[in-house]
Amino acid sequence: MIVDSRLPRLTAYAVGFVTLLLLYAVQAVPARAELRIDIFGPNPPEPMPIAIPAFSGSGADQQRGQEIASVIAADLERSGLFRVVDPNAYIQDPDSLLVGPRFADWRLINAEALVSGSVQTQGDGRLRAEFRLWDVIAETEATGQAYQTEQENWRRIAHIIADQIYERITGESGYFDTRIVYVSESGPATARVKRLAIMDQDGANHRYLTNGDTLVLTPRFSPTTQEITFLAYYDDQPRVYLFNIDSGRRELLGNFPSMTFSPRFSPDGNSVVMSQAQGGNTDIYVMDLRTRSARRLTSNPGIDTAPSFSPDGNQIVFESDRGGSQQIYVMGAGGGGGQRISFGPGRYGSPVWSPRGDLIAFTRQHQGRFAIGVMRPDGTGERILAEAFHMEGPTWAPNGRMIMYFTESSGGGGRSARLQVVSIDGRTSWAVPTPLDGSDPAWSSLLP
Amino acid sequence: MTMKVFTLCAAVLLLVACGSSEETVSTGGGGTVATPAPGGPRAGTVEDFQINVGDRVFFALDSSELSPEARSTLDRQAAWLAQYPQAQLRIEGHADERGTREYNLALGDRRANAVRNYLVSQGVASSRLETISYGKERPAVVGSNESAWAQNRRGVSVITSGAPIN
Missing domain, CATH: 2.120.10.30 (TolB, C-terminal domain)
Structure with a gap:
């Protein structure tokens, strides 16, 4: 599997958009000081509400995008540390999400974290998937990565993304790609x-x-x-x-x-x-x-x-x-x-x-x-x-x-x-x- | 309501089934030397060993100690082995399901060796005996009750070769 480090072009996109959004963002009421769950702390953590819409994709990739999002959601939900917000409640659609999150839409449904992503079958038949994790309260991108692999490995990509999200938010390495x-x-x-x-x-x-x-x-x-x-x-x-x-x-x-x-x-x-x-x-x-x-x-x-x-x-x-x-x-x-x-x-x-x-x-x-x-x-x-x-x-x-x-x-x-x-x-x-x-x-x- | 009645019936049927299987399996526990009934297994056969001599002994919970009853079964086994000196034995040690996997493998080995050591003390050449532990992997009786567990905590002597007639 090839792991692209974050692509400069995409980062530029994201930064530009976040800046734009900040112009009209309502003042956020922070539910947490930061996008963080302390899993080995003295008190059992409350599950963090996270939104994981289908990864956007066109044609045959559309279904794969849904499947990848469900595998990530199932991993995180089963950890007991996350509560996946019901996808029926999502206001912003996956395609417009690619341009950037409308954070107010996600705050409205009480999501503290948001995962956006896309999948695309490459010319050589391989699957390329990228994701971004957003801090809905702070209105910032927390992490993001792109991956390429053989089509049949798509579940591994989903587990690796779930591990990245888990690690970014808990500070501990995950266990989903096992x-x-x-x-x-x-x-x-x-x-x-x-x-x-x-x-x-x-x-x-x-x-x-x-x-x-x-x-x-x-x-x-x-x-x-x-x-x-x-x-x-x-x-x-x-x-x-x-x-x-x-x-x-x-x-x-x-x-x-x-x-x-x-x-x-x-x-x-x-x-x-x-x-x-x-x-x-x-x-x-x-x-x-x-x-x-x-x-x-x-x-x-x-x-x-x-x-x-x-x-x-x-x-x-x-x-x-x-x-x-x-x-x-x-x-x-x-x-x-x-x-x-x-x-x-x-x-x-x-x-x-x-x-x-x-x-x-x-x-x-x-x-x-x-x-x-x-x-x-x-x-x-x-x-x-x-x-x-x-x-x-x-x-x-x-x-x-x-x-x-x-x-x-x-x-x-x-x-x-x-x-x-x-x-x-x-x-x-x-x-x-x-x-x-x-x-x-x-x-x-x-x-x- | 109907569902409940059905469940009860099923439970009763299971108990009956367990009870009957116990009787057919516990053949080796008797302390008397059985004389072959007319039409029973011929002397010297594997069936003779299993039915008339008794091929198994039973153990108390978490124990590999041979009870007086077990010793008398093994005395008969030793006598039979003296009569048929070509016979080779594999002694299987078993545990009930109420223990952890690894511990029960070790316990089964203890039980098999308790049987083996007793037979050797009764004059059976150790070269005729091998042991194997199955832990809790091969219960003789299905069931999660004291009676089933008691029959599964066992050492079974299996004739692997040398029985004169089959």
Whole structure:
């Protein structure tokens, strides 16, 4: 994808128009000091009203312009930080918007931010899209960019624009131009068919990576390459594998004599930390992907599993029943020791360190219910974000503000497993659409 | 109103269905040595092992400890294996659905190895035994109730080869 930096001609246009408008602009009553949402502040932010009219385009591009605007709107709305003003209320039409916003028209419908844009199929068949984000109150252009790409990548352009808007307004990078790898499930509980599948974070562009012949579990993205690591039962030997998303090539990771499972990449992508179960005892190992040498990090008779690196790579959070019940511990990345950090009621497992480093997400089981929560790396500040009959397996959006997990209904034939997202303030949640049932989600980094 | 009645009926039907499937599945729990009924499986077959010996043992919640009942099942398995020395076993460790994915894989491994270690202590050569954990991935019984969970927390001995007659 080609990213044009802002085109001088267009900027000149915009500046000229804003100057003109200022001549007759009514005095604005600022609802906010600036176009800003503080997402990690002490108080949960109120959703910012934003208007996202269809991007203008002629002929076949007109439909694309509408689709791009809807993808952006859906991304921003689902974040819980924005409220998209009903398009039926928009006064100014998309074509005249290209010349410049009539800010009074947008203030009238209480929009604080406005996105304008256009799409055009180029002579070479590629799609060109540009957008501008406007501060309706201050009557200024906040940011803008133009992109060119193959037609089939149009959704990526929309997600990238949504990320730009999110970043400009929150000051934090977004998470919309990302993918999810997960396990697609079908069939009865006693003979469940599980396949690796990959899709955009909003469920679009879904495709399967394995055919369902073999049981597969817990896929995790590499932070740096187009690879995932996962557990598979090829030849009835449960082992950790690497899988290249582009080539479809699969590779057994290491030469372990017994079951390896629960793999996860290190933040630099150079190693994979995982568990090996041997003779009834499960310990944690780390494998250097360049030398393919493995090192044992824990050695005690308990179950030590579900390891996850801190984003600086210096520590590992994991679960262990060494103290009698399943709880969360933190140890140095070199292994040995481990400080217990979970002390609430019940059992704690599947810890995952936030990419921001500030929180650890976990699964809690207490009184027959499962919950997803977060705590600080020292174990303080525990908060439960969601609770149900069954939920587990949290994974972080790359900006550390949303958590995806899966939830299962109780019962037999009608069992269902679904992917769910919740914000770390617990105020926003939504179900990720999948063609069949879904479990074991993993959220990618922002795409390169 | 009509809708509610329908739902209730469905729930009752489900319960009945669960109840009946329990009885057909829990075959290996008995403590007595069954004598093959006339017309039953022939001695030495996989079916003989599954039905007359008992191919599975059950575990308490979050435990890999062998109950006296489990030990007596495994004693019969060891005796059968002594009688048919060519038979090879794969011991599957399973967990119920009330645990996290990774923990249950580790727990299934513990259970499979508890079975394996007991059989070895009863004189079965370890070279005849392999283990595999399925965690909570392959429940024997469908259902989200104590009875279903109790039947799914299990170690199952599967004859992979060497049974004289099939």
